[in-house]
Amino acid sequence: MIKTIQNTGLVLLLIGFGIFISLPFLGSFKITPEVFEELISANNIKSELFISKVKTTILNNEFSSAYSLSSEITTAIENANAQHLKNKEFKQKIWTNPESLSFSIIKKSGNGFIATNNTLLWWLTFGLAIIGALLYNIPKVITLGAKGIKNNGIFSHPSTNRGWIGWMVFIFLIVFYIVLYFKPAYIVNWTYLVDTTSKALSGNDASQWFLYGYLYTVVMFVMAVRMYIKYRHNNYQILRTTSVLFFQLVFAFLIPEIMVRFQLPWYDFKNAFPLDYDFFFSWNLKQLINTGTFGLFILVWGIALTIIIVPILTYFFGKRWYCSWVCGCGGLAETLGDPYRQLSNKSLKAWQLERWVVHSVLVFALLMTAITLYAFFAETKEVLFIKTQNIQDVYGFLIGSIFAGVIGTGFYPIFGNRVWCRFGCPLAAYLGIIQRFKSRFRITTNGGQCISCGNCSTYCEQGIDVRAYAQKGENIVRASCVGCGVCAAVCPRGVLKLENGPESGRINPTEVLLGNDIDLMNYVNKK
Amino acid sequence: MEEHIIIIGNGISGITCARHIRKNSNKRITVISGESPYFFSRTALMYVYMGHLKFEHTQPYEKWFWKKNKIELIHKYVTDINTNDNELIFEDKSTIRYDKLIIATGSKPNKFNWPGQNAKGVTGMYHKQDLDYIEKYAANSADCKRAVIVGGGLIGIELAEMLHSRNIPVTFLVREPSFWSNVLPKEESEMINREIREHHIDLRLNTNLKQINTDTSGKTNSITIAETSEQIVCNLVGLTTGVSPNINFIKNTNISTNKGILVNSFLETSVENIYAIGDCAELQNPTNNRKAIEAVWYTGRMMGETLAQTICGNKTAYKPGHWFNSAKFFNIEYQTYGWVSNQPKTHETHFYWEHETEKKCIRINYNKTTQEFIGINTLGIRMRHSFFEKILNEKKSVQYVLAHLADANFDPEFYTLYEKEIVAKFNKENSCTIQLKKKSWKRIFSKA
Numbered sequence: 001m002i003k004t005i006q007n008t009g010l011v012l013l014l015i016g017f018g019i020f021i022s023l024p025f026l027g028s029f030k031i032t033p034e035v036f037e038e039l040i041s042a043n044n045i046k047s048e049l050f051i052s053k054v055k056t057t058i059l060n061n062e063f064s065s066a067y068s069l070s071s072e073i074t075t076a077i078e079n080a081n082a083q084h085l086k087n088k089e090f091k092q093k094i095w096t097n098p099e100s101l102s103f104s105i106i107k108k109s110g111n112g113f114i115a116t117n118n119t120l121l122w123w124l125t126f127g128l129a130i131i132g133a134l135l136y137n138i139p140k141v142i143t144l145g146a147k148g149i150k151n152n153g154i155f156s157h158p159s160t161n162r163g164w165i166g167w168m169v170f171i172f173l174i175v176f177y178i179v180l181y182f183k184p185a186y187i188v189n190w191t192y193l194v195d196t197t198s199k200a201l202s203g204n205d206a207s208q209w210f211l212y213g214y215l216y217t218v219v220m221f222v223m224a225v226r227m228y229i230k231y232r233h234n235n236y237q238i239l240r241t242t243s244v245l246f247f248q249l250v251f252a253f254l255i256p257e258i259m260v261r262f263q264l265p266w267y268d269f270k271n272a273f274p275l276d277y278d279f280f281f282s283w284n285l286k287q288l289i290n291t292g293t294f295g296l297f298i299l300v301w302g303i304a305l306t307i308i309i310v311p312i313l314t315y316f317f318g319k320r321w322y323c324s325w326v327c328g329c330g331g332l333a334e335t336l337g338d339p340y341r342q343l344s345n346k347s348l349k350a351w352q353l354e355r356w357v358v359h360s361v362l363v364f365a366l367l368m369t370a371i372t373l374y375a376f377f378a379e380t381k382e383v384l385f386i387k388t389q390n391i392q393d394v395y396g397f398l399i400g401s402i403f404a405g406v407i408g409t410g411f412y413p414i415f416g417n418r419v420w421c422r423f424g425c426p427l428a429a430y431l432g433i434i435q436r437f438k439s440r441f442r443i444t445t446n447g448g449q450c451i452s453c454g455n456c457s458t459y460c461e462q463g464i465d466v467r468a469y470a471q472k473g474e475n476i477v478r479a480s481c482v483g484c485g486v487c488a489a490v491c492p493r494g495v496l497k498l499e500n501g502p503e504s505g506r507i508n509p510t511e512v513l514l515g516n517d518i519d520l521m522n523y524v525n526k527k
Numbered sequence: 528m529e530e531h532i533i534i535i536g537n538g539i540s541g542i543t544c545a546r547h548i549r550k551n552s553n554k555r556i557t558v559i560s561g562e563s564p565y566f567f568s569r570t571a572l573m574y575v576y577m578g579h580l581k582f583e584h585t586q587p588y589e590k591w592f593w594k595k596n597k598i599e600l601i602h603k604y605v606t607d608i609n610t611n612d613n614e615l616i617f618e619d620k621s622t623i624r625y626d627k628l629i630i631a632t633g634s635k636p637n638k639f640n641w642p643g644q645n646a647k648g649v650t651g652m653y654h655k656q657d658l659d660y661i662e663k664y665a666a667n668s669a670d671c672k673r674a675v676i677v678g679g680g681l682i683g684i685e686l687a688e689m690l691h692s693r694n695i696p697v698t699f700l701v702r703e704p705s706f707w708s709n710v711l712p713k714e715e716s717e718m719i720n721r722e723i724r725e726h727h728i729d730l731r732l733n734t735n736l737k738q739i740n741t742d743t744s745g746k747t748n749s750i751t752i753a754e755t756s757e758q759i760v761c762n763l764v765g766l767t768t769g770v771s772p773n774i775n776f777i778k779n780t781n782i783s784t785n786k787g788i789l790v791n792s793f794l795e796t797s798v799e800n801i802y803a804i805g806d807c808a809e810l811q812n813p814t815n816n817r818k819a820i821e822a823v824w825y826t827g828r829m830m831g832e833t834l835a836q837t838i839c840g841n842k843t844a845y846k847p848g849h850w851f852n853s854a855k856f857f858n859i860e861y862q863t864y865g866w867v868s869n870q871p872k873t874h875e876t877h878f879y880w881e882h883e884t885e886k887k888c889i890r891i892n893y894n895k896t897t898q899e900f901i902g903i904n905t906l907g908i909r910m911r912h913s914f915f916e917k918i919l920n921e922k923k924s925v926q927y928v929l930a931h932l933a934d935a936n937f938d939p940e941f942y943t944l945y946e947k948e949i950v951a952k953f954n955k956e957n958s959c960t961i962q963l964k965k966k967s968w969k970r971i972f973s974k975a
Contacts, residue, residue, distance in 0.1 A: 147858065446909070448828075493854075494909035494937060513832070515848045516848055
C-alpha cells in the first residue's frame with residue numbers, strides 16, 4: 001500500500017519532469033509586426049540591416065521551436081553588427097546582448113498551445129512533479145521507521161553514490177544552468193508557466209530569472225519536506241530548515257518582486273556583498289541613488305550588512321547564522337543538496353585547494369570592487385588601462401555564472417552540495433576569517449567519547465575532517481564550518497555539540513584525552 | 528641507530544601508542560597487522576554494511592600520514608615470537624627484529640563449543656573479515672531468509688541493527704532475562720527490549736543455543752534452541768557471546784598469560800621489553816573497580832597513550848580515570864559516567880526518571896548516607912563528559928548534580944530539555960527543594 005503510493009508519486013514526478021524538459025522543444029512562435037516595432041523602440045535599435053532582415057525573413061513566419069527562432073534572431077544580430085563594424089557605423093550597432101534581445105522578442109511571440117495554456121501546463125509540470133515528490137517523500141514518516149538517523153543504503157544507492165542516477169542529475173543540472181545563463185531564449189516556454197505568478201507579484205511577464213527564483217523556491221519547499229521527515233527528531237535541523245525556507249520565500253522571492261511593482265529596484269535584503277558582487281557596480285549605485293530615499297536606505301543597509309551586521313552576528317553565532325540559516329545558496333544546498341552531502345572530498349589536498357581558491361575569489365571580488373568604486377568616483381571607465389566593464393564581465397562570467405551556478409549546483413551529485421560555498425563564495429571566505437579568529441562559535445568535542453567511526457567527517461558537506469579533531473578531544477574551530485549541525489546529529493556517541501561560548505578555551509589542543517589520569521605536568525616540569 | 532619499536536596490531540591501542548611514541552621521540556616504529564593494511568575504526572564496521580559509510584571512511588588517517596610520520600606498516604600475520612633473539616616470525620616464515628615489542632592484538636569472538644559452530648554461515652562480528660563474510664552470506668533478504676544472533680551484548684544488538692537495515696528477519700537469542708541486564712538496570716534494559724522488538728526483531732529472552740544444523744554441503748540451515756528444542760530455519764548465525772583476548776600465537780612463548788597477556792601497572796609483561804595493551808592485556812592488579820580485561824575502545828586508547836610515555840622514557844603507570852562509556856541501541860543513544868550497576872549496592876541508592884512517551888531516561892547512583900554522586904546512566908539524552916569528570920573528582924553530591932543539570936546537558940541546541948521535570952521528581956521523592964540553576968559557561972569551563 002505505502003509502496004504503491006510512493007511508486008505512484010515517483011511516476012507522477014517523472015511524468016511532470018518529462019513534460020517539463022520536453023517543453024523547450026515544442027511550441028509555435030510568430031513575431032508580429034506590432035511586437036517587433038515595440039521591441040525595437042524599447043531597446044533603442046537603430047540597425048536598419050537587422051530590422052530589414054527580420055522583416056523579410058522572420059516576421060510573420062511560424063517557427064516550431066524557440067531554438068530555431070532564437071538562432072535566426074541571434075544570427076541576424078551578429079551579421080548586422082559585423083557589417084556595421086566593417087562600415088564603422090557605430091551608431092547603428094546593436095548594443096543589447098543578442099541572447100537577451102532574442103529572449104525578449106521570443107517571449108512576446110509565443111502563440112500556440114503552450115503560450116496560451118499556462119495554468120493547465122503548470123499543473124502538468126510543476127503540479128505533477130510537486131504532488132509526485134510529496135507522495136514519494138511523505139510516506140517516509142512510516143517507511144523510515146521511528147525517528148532517528150536514517151542513512152541506510154546511502155552508499156549503495158545509485159542516486160547518492162555517484163551512480164547512474166547521480167550522473168543523470170549532474171548532466172541535467174549542468175545543461176540547465178548553461179541554458180539559463182547563456183541561452184535563455186531556449187526556455188521561454190518554461191517562463192510562460194509562471195507568468196501568472198510573476199504578473200501578480202511584479203506586474204511583469206516572467207523573465208528567466210523569475211522562473212529560476214520560482215523553481216528554486218519550489219524545489220527548496222519540496223526538499224525541505226524531505227528534510228523535516230528525515231531529521232524530525234532534531235529541532236536544530238527543523239528550525240534551520242524553516243529559517244532558510246522563510247528567507248528564500250520572503251526575502252529572495254517575494255519582497256524583491258513586490259518592490260519592482262512599486263517602481264523600486266529589485267533587491268534581496270539578505271544578500272550581502274561580496275556574495276552580491278554587483279552591489280557596488282556603477283549601474284546599481286546610480287539606480288539606487290536615483291530611487292531616492294528608499295534607494296539610499298538600500299545603499300546604507302547593504303554597506304552596514306557587510307561591515308557591521310555580518311561581523312557582529314558571526315562573532316556571536318559563527319558563520320552558520322548566514323550560511324545555513326539565511327543564505328539562499330546555503331538554503332538550496334541544505335534541502336536539494338542534503339542527499340549529496342557525503343560526497344564532499346575530505347582529503348588534506350582538498351582543504352589546501354579550498355583555502356587557495358576561496359580566498360583568491362575574495363581577493364578578486366575586492367579588487368574588482370575597489371577598481372569599480374574608484375572608476376565610479378573618478379568618473380572614468382578605465383583604471384590602470386583596464387576597462388572596469390571587462391573585469392566585471394570576467395568576474396560575472398567565471399564566478400557569478402560558471403562557479404556559483406554551473407559548478408556550484410551542477411556538481412551536487414558528484415562533489416557534494418557545498419562546492420560553491422566551500423571553494424567559491426567570497427562572502428563565505430570573509431565570514432570564515434571572522435569565525436576562525438574572532439568568534440564565540442565552536443563545535444565542542446565531548447571529552448574522550450569519540451570512537452573514530454567517521455560518520456561526522458563523512459556527512460560533513462564542507463569536507464571538514466571532523467573526526468581528526470574529535471578523536472583527539474579537540475574542539476572544531478574551522479573557517480569553512482557552516483554549522484549545519486549534521487556531524488552532531490549523525491554521531492552515534494553524542495560527541496559533538498555546536499555551541500556559542502566564551503572565546504577562551506575555544507581552541508583546546510590536548511595531549512591526552514579526558515578520562516586518562518596521566519600527569520604529564522610532572523614530566524614537563526622535569527624537562 | 529634509534530631503538531626499533533614493533534607493535535603487533537593496528538587497532539586503536541596500537542595506533543594510539545605509535546602516534547604518541549612518534550610525538551615524543553624519533554624511534555623507529557613498525558606496526559604489524561594481518562587483518563588490514565591500515566588502521567580503521569572497528570566500531571564503525573557496522574555502518575559499512577548498513578551503507579552509511581564506505582570502508583575507507585572508517586580509516587581515520589589518509590595513506591600519506593604513515594609515511595610522513597615515519598610509521599612503517601607491515602600487512603602480515605605474526606605466527607610466533609622468539610623472545611630470546613627479539614625476533615618475530617611471520618606466516619611466510621620471514622622474520623623481523625625488535626628492541627621493544629608491544630602486543631596489541633585485541634580480541635576474538637567467543638565460541639562455546641556448540642555443535643556446528645564452524646559451519647558455513649556462522650560468524651562473529653569483530654574483524655574486517657567478519658564483515659566481508661556477512662556481506663557474502665547475508666547480502667540481502669533473498670540470500671538470507673533469516674539470521675539468528677546468539678548473545679545479548681553490544682555486538683549482538685549492532686549485528687541485529689545491521690541485518691535489519693537490509694530487511695533481513697532476525698531472531699535474537701539472549702541468555703539473560705532481559706537485554707544486557709548484567710550491566711543495565713531493569714528499566715533501561717526493558718526500554719532496550721522494547722526498542723529491539725519495535726524494530727521487528729524476534730527477541731527471545733532466557734534462551735540459549737543448543738546447536739547449529741547444516742545441510743549436506745555444510746551450510747547452516749537452522750539452529751536448535753536448548754530450552755525448547757525448537758528449530759529456527761536460518762541462513763546466517765551470528766555468534767556475539769562476548770570476546771576474549773586474541774593471543775593464540777603467543778601460547779608457545781614464555782610470556783605469561785592467563786585469559787589475556789598478564790601485565791603489571793606499567794603494562795609490562797613477564798618478559799623484559801615486551802608490553803601488552805588493549806583488549807589482549809590482563810591487568811594483574813586492576814584499580815578503581817576496573818576489570819582485569821576491559822575490551823573497550825577507550826581503555827585501549829588510554830593504555831596506548833600511557834605506554835607511549837613509558838617507551839619514551841617517562842615511566843608511567845596505567846591509571847585510568849573515572850569510568851565512562853557509550854553505545855547506541857538502534858535509535859537510542861546510551862552514555863554513562865562513573866559507576867552505575869544493575870542493582871544498587873548496599874550503600875547505594877538510585878534515582879530514576881523516564882520520559883512518559885519517548886525512550887529517554889536518566890539514572891543517578893549515589894551514596895545513601897553521604898549523598899555523594901557515584902554515577903549516571905542516560906538513554907536518549909547526551910551528557911557532558913567534562914562536567915562529570917569534575918563532579919567525580921570533587922566528590923559532589925547528587926543534589927549538586929541535579930541543580931546543575933543544565934551545565935551537564937550536551938544535547939544539540941533547541942532540543943527539549945527535561946531538567947525541570949527531573950529535578951521535580953527527585954524533590955518529590957526525597958522531600959527536598961533543589962532549585963535548578965541556569966546554565967553557566969563560567970562553571971562549565973572552569974578547570975577542576
